[in-house]
Amino acid sequence: MSExxxxxxxxxxxxxxxxxxxxxxxxxxxxxxxxxILNEAGAEAEGEQVDGGAVETExxxxxxxxxxxxxxxxxxxERDRVAVRENAVQSVLSTLLPxxxxxxxxxxxxxxVDGPFAxxxxxxDTILAQHGLERINEAGVEFDPNVHEALLRQAVPEVxxxxxxxxxxxxxxxxxxxxxxxxxxxxxxx
Numbered sequence: 006m007s008e009x010x011x012x013x014x015x016x017x018x019x020x021x022x023x024x025x026x027x028x029x030x031x032x033x034x035x036x037x038x039x040x041x042i043l044n045e046a047g048a049e050a051e052g053e054q055v056d057g058g059a060v061e062t063e064x065x066x067x068x069x070x071x072x073x074x075x076x077x078x079x080x081x082x083e084r085d086r087v088a089v090r091e092n093a094v095q096s097v098l099s100t101l102l103p104x105x106x107x108x109x110x111x112x113x114x115x116x117x118v119d120g121p122f123a124x125x126x127x128x129x130d131t132i133l134a135q136h137g138l139e140r141i142n143e144a145g146v147e148f149d150p151n152v153h154e155a156l157l158r159q160a161v162p163e164v165x166x167x168x169x170x171x172x173x174x175x176x177x178x179x180x181x182x183x184x185x186x187x188x189x190x191x192x193x194x195x
Contacts, residue, residue, distance in 0.1 A: 036075075042067050091180075098138050099184050102177060105133075109175060141176035141187040144169050152176065154186040158193055166194025 042064060108117065108126045117123040141152055148155065148167050153176070161170030169189045176187030 039068055039071050042071075094136055095179055095182060095184065098133065098136065098177070098179060101133070102185055105129075105177070106174065137179045138184075139178050141178060141183075142172045144172055144189075148189070148191050152178075152183060152186060153189045153191075155191045156188050157190040159190065160195040161190070161192040164192035164194070166192060168192050168194075 108129070111117045111122075112126070117126050145164060146169050148169055153169060156173055159170070164170045168191070169187075170192035171190040172187055173190060174188040177184045
């Protein structure tokens, strides 16, 4: 046979010394990196007779570094997971605010005193409270521009100046985040 034919016949075979594709790619996880370091150090120790203490110290330092990176990665992932969950809950709560306004209006008109809709409204309030939704609707408290939106300013009997005289539309907060400021009438104190 000719040399060209021998090369063509052997081209489909994989040489024995060629590493697999998975071994060529760097491993992404910390455990894989640690294993690679140990394998590399083992090959070094077999090929060369180096000081055992120096190799051990280097390996220990590398493993400690990898362990610290892995712990930091897990903490970051958990923190991101919590933040995404909180953002999702706040988004859902924000979309429910117009429904809560309608429920408040029905209660103010006496439509939700008794019956199945009153029961549903009460259950909805309970569930939203479990998710951390707090209503901002107190009159008589000091006006806070971070929590209140002033729509009117007028005299209100028995309410000091710069205090909320009346809540015109409830505001809502979840934890430290204000989902919607309460629209209020601010007393002038006259």
